[in-house]
Amino acid sequence: MSIKLIALDMDGTLLDNDHATVPPRNVAALRAASERGVKIAIASGRAWCLVEDVAREMGFVDYAVLANGAAIRDVRTGECLYREGMGEEQVRAIVRLLRARDIPFEVYQNGRSYMDGSCGVEKAKAAAVVSPAFAKVLFEHMTYTDDMERTLAGDMAEKFNVFHVEPEEREELLAAIAATGPVACASSTASNLEITSPKADKGAALAVLCGRLGITPEEVMAFGDAENDLGMLSWAGCSFAMANGSKGAKAAAKRITGPNHEAGVAAGVERFALGEA
Secondary structure (H helix, E strand, O other), X not given: OOOOEEEEOHHHHHOOOOOOXXXXXXXXXHHHHHHOOOEEEEEOOOOHHXXXXXXXXXXXXXXXXXXXXXEEXXXXXXXXXXXXXXXXXXXXXXXXXXXXXXXXXXXXXXXXXXXXXXXXXXXXXXXXOOOHHHHHHHHHOOEEEOOHHHHHXXXXXXXXXXXXXXXXXXXXXXXXXXXXXXXXXXXXXXXXXXXXXXOOOHHHHXXXXXXXHXXXXXXXXXXXOOHHHHHHHHHOOXXXXXXXXXXXXXXXXXXXXXXXXXXXXXXXXXXXXXXXX
């Protein structure tokens, strides 16, 4: 069966090790697929404000699955096709919990990233385990607030990203977060913590998007490397874990491709979507 949609995680997958640029071979392979009518979807843990530059630079991205599946955006029209978030009361409880522990965090709402300025921007920068190139993107696109509860009032939030959690503190923090209500917790790096509604999942969001487009799981190719990609890798009929990916990602995927910094995405696309030897 032919591939009709390709879904791509960003960090550790589509992007090079700088977390900011797409290897030219990946761009060429995906552009060739797009020109054949294949829909291209970024499927990231990031908010839209941290995805937009890459999507626009590539020029052929059709959809963005955002915040670990909490939202879907039509890149060409700007329309929000789907949202699944945490309610106001739970969001307030998590904000207070993290602030009381003096833990740097950001919150995603309606495509924007809000940084809790009360914890100190420099502390947040030190806690964010990212490359200098992505750190520049991250902190330039953030909206800073000293009153997070007021800023977020009146709407759900798609995701909390806690930049860094010490290993010995993780279990207690997870228990405290779970006490605020139903949540899903995942990671995309070795030490961060991503908090969403339990209904937010890249695989579930892809199912919604493909249902709208009349595309079956067998017609979807997906690439990922981390814990927050498991649902997507399990759901897609043709899925690839990166060679640099986690054990869980490799177990969930149907195939393994090369590492992100060696254009592993292109290797899979060229062979299974473009039919090249």
